[in-house]
Amino acid sequence: MAAPDISRRNFLTGRARTAPPPLRPPWTREETITSACTGCGACIDACPEAILSPDSRGRPVISFADRECTFCRACAQACPEPVFLDASERAFAHVAAIEESCFAKTGVHCQSCGDACPEAAIRFRPRIGGAPLPEIEAAQCTGCGACAAICPANAVSMRAAESNP
Missing domain, CATH: 3.30.70.20 (Alpha-Beta Plaits)
Incomplete structure (x- = not known):
């Protein structure tokens, strides 16, 4: 679930704009990250492209600033929790x-x-x-x-x- 934008303008006008959810690793969804990810960082350490980093709770977020995802599944193989979907599913949402x-x-x-x-x-x-x-x-x-x-x-x-x- 996205956090609401509580800027002064939105507060005073009664609008609550929500920020988009963070980009998560391939074969994950926000629901599985929220329910199963412990924030151990194994997927972040395993990513050969170094496109994963921890959010404020230690859960992985993805940044395409310099590199792309090669779909190598190293993150999924390193994860000890049931966070990652089967490879037959769409990688990204x-x-x-x-x-x-x-x-x-x-x-x-x-x-x-x-x-x-x-x-x-x-x-x-x-x-x-x-x-x-x-x-x-x-x-x-x-x-x-x-x-x-x-x-x-x-x-x-x-x-x-x-x-x-």
């Missing part, structure tokens, strides 16, 4: 999304995210008089973070997947 700060949306020709995507889930729609615009095919996106790690504008974020294919 999120997919990539392109933000407005994308260079292509501001007129600069950039296709870094599409070049980095191992699933070819990012296509570029040509437009007259401007750079081609990236579009993500959510059904093909694995949520690995390769596009987020490479984006020079930090314009790739992750959002909840609409459905788990």
Whole structure:
């Protein structure tokens, strides 16, 4: 469950905006992290890509700042608790999304995210008089973070997947 945003503006206007849940390791869901993770850090230590770090309770969160997930399952193999789902399940409950700060949306020709995507889930729609615009095919996106790690504008974020294919 996401923590509510209790900023002064939201408090005074009566709005309660909730922050998105943290990104968790592959083959986990927030419910299993909450119910079964002890915060031992075994999965964090086992990750060869070093994309996992502990949250305030010692539970793993993922950051795609420099690298992507390679789906090696080292985190799942190291975990002594029943936190990780079977490998036949969808690895992540999120997919990539392109933000407005994308260079292509501001007129600069950039296709870094599409070049980095191992699933070819990012296509570029040509437009007259401007750079081609990236579009993500959510059904093909694995949520690995390769596009987020490479984006020079930090314009790739992750959002909840609409459905788990």
